[in-house]
Amino acid sequence: MNRRLPTTRMMRLLAGLGLLVLLAGCASSGDPRDPLEGFNRGVYQFNEGADEYVIHPIARGYKTVTPEIVDDGVTNFFGNLGEIVNFVNNLLQFKVEGSIMTVSRFMINTTIGIGGFFDVAGEAGIPRYKEDFGQTLGYWGVGSGPYVVLPLLGPSSVRDTGGLVADGFLNPIAYIDDDAWQYSLIALGFIDVKADMMRTRDLLSEAALDEYDFVKTAYFERRENQINDDAEGEGSMMYPGYDETFGQDDLDGAQDE
Numbered sequence: 224m225n226r227r228l229p230t231t232r233m234m235r236l237l238a239g240l241g242l243l244v245l246l247a248g249c250a251s252s253g254d255p256r257d258p259l260e261g262f263n264r265g266v267y268q269f270n271e272g273a274d275e276y277v278i279h280p281i282a283r284g285y286k287t288v289t290p291e292i293v294d295d296g297v298t299n300f301f302g303n304l305g306e307i308v309n310f311v312n313n314l315l316q317f318k319v320e321g322s323i324m325t326v327s328r329f330m331i332n333t334t335i336g337i338g339g340f341f342d343v344a345g346e347a348g349i350p351r352y353k354e355d356f357g358q359t360l361g362y363w364g365v366g367s368g369p370y371v372v373l374p375l376l377g378p379s380s381v382r383d384t385g386g387l388v389a390d391g392f393l394n395p396i397a398y399i400d401d402d403a404w405q406y407s408l409i410a411l412g413f414i415d416v417k418a419d420m421m422r423t424r425d426l427l428s429e430a431a432l433d434e435y436d437f438v439k440t441a442y443f444e445r446r447e448n449q450i451n452d453d454a455e456g457e458g459s460m461m462y463p464g465y466d467e468t469f470g471q472d473d474l475d476g477a478q479d480e
Contacts, residue, residue: 256370257439263372267435270377274417274424278375282418296340298419301412302351303332303339308390312354316362321352353449357386361450370439375413378442 306329313321328344336343360382368381391397399405
């Protein structure tokens with residue numbers, strides 16, 4: 224039996240993301256955080272088109288045909304898998320309480336919550352301590368590096384892109400040997416995130432004059448807050464940061480301007 228190591232896919236992903244950054248080296252910007260602005264805006268527009276014509280129609284269909292209890296269960300399932308990432312990164316930051324609570328959440332939801340489909344721990348008042356490797360690097364003093372907009376995944380930075388790849392090694396889905404099952408679960412998790420974010424995305428379109436600059440600024444502010452433990456985010460285990468870029472308070476503030 225020819226089992227492929229998950230590291231092969233991860234190395235290809237890392238190499239591909241690195242190549243995108245290198246190819247963008249000729250683009251420049253007046254914002255020191257965003258020296259690749261020309262490239263990033265191009266990817267941002269690509270993501271907008273993909274959302275409008277492909278991903279959001281699929282996400283709306285998913286919302287339409289999926290009963291709410293099943294939709295919530297899917298979100299809870301992926302969130303429960305994400306507790307593995309949360310635990311390791313809490314541990315790497317010596318956050319003892321977060322580590323203990325994360326283990327408790329995972330054990331309760333995996334057993335009583337039937338594989339994580341029900342957030343029993345959350346109902347019992349046990350909070351989620353969301354941490355990813357990008358936050359861990361920031362905690363230990365690693366700067367964010369240039370802003371990067373990832374195809375389909377959205378706002379990131381060089382540091383957080385590396386963290387995303389590192390966290391991928393902790394994703395149990397990466398170790399599924401059956402490609403059909405693996406890609407199906409990745410696609411389901413992605414569509415579930417997109418479906419849950421559609422209302423926020425619509426509000427963003429109404430609130431911001433320059434969506435690109437608004438998202439970039441909100442991304443850096445929120446990541447700084449998360450590193451300093453000033454903000455908590457639920458997030459997705461496969462796309463940490465994607466659904467945490469901005470919160471309702473950010474959108475309300477933009478609408479007031």
